Amino acid sequence: MNNRSAISTAALLILSTVGVVGSVSPASAEIELSFYSGYQTSPHSRVRGNRGASSGGTPFDNLIGWDGNSFDAPIYYGLRATWWRGDNIGFGLEVTHDKAYAPASEMPAGFSRLEFTDGHNIITANVSKRWPGAWGNFTPYVSGGVGIAMPHVDVTEGSNRTFGYQVTGPAARVTAGAKYAITDRWSVFGEYQFTWSQNEADLTGGGSLETRIITNALNVGVGFSF
Template identity: 65%
Template sequence: MVKSLNIAVTAGFVALGLAAPASAEIELSFYGGSQSSPHSRVEGTAPGTGAPYSALIGWEGKSFSPPPYYGLRAMWWKPNNLGFGVELTHTKAYAPQSEMPAGFSRLEFTDGHNILTANVMKRWPDQWKFITPYVGAGIGLAIPHVDVFANGEKTYGYQVTGPAAKAIAGVKYDLTDRWAVFTEYQFTYSKNEAELEGGGTMSFPLITNAINVGVALNF
């Protein structure tokens, strides 16, 4: 699944490059930052027993612990400053030991609660000298790495768990004609349905609030 995800993102970046006319602009961005997730309820049937469970989880983000929180974005900007693109955000979520359902000893998405979206964005170049504000939104899929150990059953792997959406607002500062730095607020929401080894299931929404800092290359 990791290889397939990388191929899909790379293909999207290449497609943007091939589709862009000479008058358009391609922008590639990479960012890191700090992300957090509010409480959400996890429900389902327990692996091995089939017993129903429900727990309110106060997710921990641990943005800077390996593997860190990060994101990649490719945008095709048209002359009217409306942009279209793809984005992969590698968020993370850990359930505290004290809040897990009975029988669970591990419940986390540390190799990424990955959000893959198609984005639409609007920018206002050089609104304040070299500073460009922008906003955007995207819809796509949640592709988390489900890492769960419950009742002696281990689930460990990537799954496509449901729809996802995001909203973005930020500012970019031009260093040169090609390079820029930026900071932004990013909100993501996903509705997830995961399958667990041993016949278990898991259903939960996950929200992420993030402050990102990154670098952008234009060509």
């Protein structure tokens, strides 16, 4: 699966959610579609695993200070669809294209590449709450969700290269922000978002890798409601 396919898959998931929630209560539902980017970082975490058989199957255990490089292509971004009910409780789906690069000096011996940069993709089902008018023209909101991590695993260890998407484990996110309505349909927003994922990936050559990835992000974006 290439990056274009991943974007198409994410868009299809968002549109599918819109179709499902729209059919539940078409008379009263408000669907909000949101797109955002921003500045995303990832704190240190340990990477543990075993090298492939061609490298003796030896274990590794390294502390990695991940680089986010949010604005390097492909940039960090997110897509979200939310169905808001009359009580201002929302349900939806969210996909973020997070990124994590391991610095060369911190990678396990024998590794020349270790990154999740064509997307450490976090896909969650969310529950949200908003308070229209609580801050004048601004509407604060919070959101939480659980789901899966589907990163593009890009690892080179010796002559073995792992390069592809894998479902690597559970994920969760928490978001808090505020939006400003430009018109009845269009809005802009700013938010803080935290994601967590526990990842186990298979490496080419029979090796394996596991790590916890946490991200912190400051997002700005645009929303469209209908």
